Amino acid sequence: MSKKRMTQDEWGAEMRKRFGEDPMQWKFICPVCARVQSIQEFKDSGAPETAVGFSCIGRWLEGKQYQEKGDDNTNGCNYAGGGLFRLNPLVVVSPDGEQEVFDFAPEVPDATPE
């Protein structure tokens, strides 16, 4: 599986375009369960900063369990980006190195219209 590479600036610009200026509202989609998860939600869940956009938020939510893509995946799954199966589709390149991250969540219909 080929991964898309982008710089941190390009990544931030894409997030901003989709979700606005507030990074807390930037959203990812889990490559395993397809649950959409915002940076705010990671913060609220008590997940470490290193998990944001890297491991599924399901790992820090109550009632976590593995769910197949397409399920009503309210709680996400237990996917960890650093595990054996490295499914995160994006590679963000920064001065600190490279980080594999979740894809951007799709723009949501109730977001501010263009």
Ligand SMILES: [Zn+2]
């Ligand atoms: Zn997941």
